[in-house]
Amino acid sequence: MRPPPPRLSAQRRPPQPSGGNLLAPPKLKSPTPLRPPPSAAATLRGPAPRGNAATPAGSLTTSTLAPTQRSSRKVILEPGHSPLDWAALVSNPKNNLRGAGLPPNLIRVTPSLLKSHHGRKGVDAWTSYNGKVYNITPYLPFHPGGKGELMRGAGKESDKLFLEIHPWVNWEGILGECLVGIMVSEHEAVGANELDAMD
Numbered sequence: 001m002r003p004p005p006p007r008l009s010a011q012r013r014p015p016q017p018s019g020g021n022l023l024a025p026p027k028l029k030s031p032t033p034l035r036p037p038p039s040a041a042a043t044l045r046g047p048a049p050r051g052n053a054a055t056p057a058g059s060l061t062t063s064t065l066a067p068t069q070r071s072s073r074k075v076i077l078e079p080g081h082s083p084l085d086w087a088a089l090v091s092n093p094k095n096n097l098r099g100a101g102l103p104p105n106l107i108r109v110t111p112s113l114l115k116s117h118h119g120r121k122g123v124d125a126w127t128s129y130n131g132k133v134y135n136i137t138p139y140l141p142f143h144p145g146g147k148g149e150l151m152r153g154a155g156k157e158s159d160k161l162f163l164e165i166h167p168w169v170n171w172e173g174i175l176g177e178c179l180v181g182i183m184v185s186e187h188e189a190v191g192a193n194e195l196d197a198m199d
Helices: 038-046 083-091 111-116 139-143 149-153 159-165 173-180 184-199
Strands: 106-107 126-129 132-135 179-185
Touching: 083 111, 083 173, 111 149, 111 184, 126 159, 132 173, 139 173, 159 184
Parallel strands: 106 179
Antiparallel strands: 126 132, 132 179
């Protein structure tokens, strides 16, 4: 029979982990940073703003970019009013998206005629973009930003407004079937009507 192993004195015993968790990672004596050194672009940025509760100290900011005036506000669309539903509606030639009472060909739209189509009191909402006039009334419930945002351009030229909000959107691709006509000045419309009367 073998004798029992010798017992270590309290001075030579390895320390026992507290709490009994043998799988805990060892504690480092000196903390090492886990972040990589800053890049050349990071050194060009200004310091993070201090004292702002919304931005934690040390977080990255986009101080070189101009702040946007408005953030995109998407609304919850009703069922059946998704972009795919709009595409299906546009692809059906039987849908008269230009509006009722218009001739089959494009018309000349004067600024006064455009202004009269403001979208209130049962009148269709028309808007102009790049010299073309569109009936935006059928698209109102499909607009991801909501009816109110789209109505801001009703009865007026909306080039500046459109480019301010979303210049990347293909307007012609979305509203091509809603094209009513082209913008002309007041005196151009009068001259065209006289030529039509001569025929």
